[in-house]
Amino acid sequence: LILKQVKLAFVGFGTVAQGCARQLVRNASYLEQEYGFRYKVVAITDTVKGSIQNNQRGVDLPEALKLAEKGKLEGGGLKGKSGLSSIETIKTSDVDIIIEATWTNLKDGEPGLSHIVTALQSGKDVATSNKGPIALAYEKLTQLAKSKRRYLRFESTVMSGTPLFNMHEFGLQGAKIKSLRGILNGTTNYILTEMAEGKSYGDVLKRAQELGYAEVDPTGDVEAYDPTAKITILANAFMDAEVNYTDVEREGITGISIEDITKAAQDSKRIKLIASASQDESGHFNVSVKPALVPNTDILAHVDGVMNALNISMDVQPDITIIGPGAGGDSAGYGLLSDILAIHRLRVLREK
């Protein structure tokens, strides 16, 4: 096992990036021993918390994590250059992998989209947790990565750190995906699960907001924009569907009443917000997110609370289903880490 140093830069240093950073710190020696992976963080940049860059000596990551908790990276004693914009950081950092973890914007993908484009164009690999750019510009970004012979990985964009893209790429080779069907949003699944216990939509939403499962403006979840972005990414990455996010049929859960749910239960069914993608005989892709009646004999009926699930149907064998966390800083942070390690592994193999 050859030990190799990988230079990293965080662009966006919120909950997810910090989750990844904590795992890098905590498991540093394990990652060296097991994967020959040694890292140096050369820059961290965040719109709110400021930026720090130290190409030569690297940035003290445990210290940066402490400062980030207090909300400010600059002026806290970290050695290096501060005040750089995210784009300047990407361009001027001596780095192998850019970890893009800014917020998701489903209007135009910015600023993540420009971050990823800039990183790939300047010859850097990218691991991102940002759904916006991948949902809106999958074709453009994967083509750019290919033309630059760089890696672009996005495990945590769907079902957080649950292995979907890495599983598909390495574990489902030779299988043609016929259809996908899943529960891809934790907030709405939590709400529907609680409503099945007899609680009202309003009460449950309020509780979800208190628990941090739902945002103050819950539109992205309850109107299904979030799972729509995710099924778009899956359809494109797993089925080469070349589908546009804005073309996906979308219906949220705000029209669901307790009466609907009670009636479903009487028929041994559950109401779930189901994202699906399939290809019909003529080659046309049907991609949608909408509430559906799921019979209790279907395993998806039993995926409750904030858990997510994806059922994959293929040509070579019966379906498989993978169930895992749909959100959370640790989980999405792990998704980033698994992408970083996948890039590391591919780089090492290529150099052998």
Add this chain to the structure above:
Amino acid sequence: LILKQVKLAFVGFGTVAQGCARQLVRNASYLEQEYGFRYKVVAITDTVKGSIQNNQRGVDLPEALKLAEKGKLEGGGLKGKSGLSSIETIKTSDVDIIIEATWTNLKDGEPGLSHIVTALQSGKDVATSNKGPIALAYEKLTQLAKSKRRYLRFESTVMSGTPLFNMHEFGLQGAKIKSLRGILNGTTNYILTEMAEGKSYGDVLKRAQELGYAEVDPTGDVEAYDPTAKITILANAFMDAEVNYTDVEREGITGISIEDITKAAQDSKRIKLIASASQDESGHFNVSVKPALVPNTDILAHVDGVMNALNISMDVQPDITIIGPGAGGDSAGYGLLSDILAIHRLRVLREK
């Protein structure tokens, strides 16, 4: 994408190997386009059906499949050398990957164990569906593969073609596995599921034998030898447990009555044959297979019929669960194909 020819030999040509072969034939052009994978089968050997070897021109695989269905490979017009033993075939074939798919023997692993050792020692990569050698000699075989710088892959030994080992190796990098818990035998899960509907053990077993889910001598399944082999493989491959198959605590389902199952149902529980592996504080591994009461709030309670499932608990994020087929020629055949493609990919990356 560079097209590369991979030379294959089948050692054992029963249901699973034929399932793999059919997929190779059916998806040949897809595999070339998508993965740059072109294959040539140079030999097929089977204790019952005979053997054929043609290093130069290759063996006509569609024709071999037709002959295999009639029970005999030799004397049917296939061009090449016949009459070689499996060991002679492995030694004298000009081959990249040996596909070892002989029957599982949990006493001493033979003849699969000798096949794999011979293949690795003569510099060939191995994809195997044979649980025996991997359950009984994991450490020895993986060390041998390592010392010879060869690949040994065994996706289909547990949960057939459901990606477990490929998912773990490429999708769960950087995660330390804390515990495993699953339903790893389709026959017993089918029996327990049907018994929960009020049918007697005897009736259900008879039906399972008619459907081909259970063998004439059902001991391997109902006394839990089969899932014991599987959890041994998982504990060693996922957790470096270095546990011996014979040391695993094992209890089958023959002691379970309909009354037990009814009583469990009254408590909102199911009886499932649960295989598990975990490490305690002192570093000791607890590995067992035994019937357990599983509450309905646990997703494993809803994995019914011949389906299998594995729950993976790790240090970096909440649990994930993967559900998929536990048996079947197509599924296990796909597991072999996915191993072959994984080896192909690793070889190509190494040569770049």
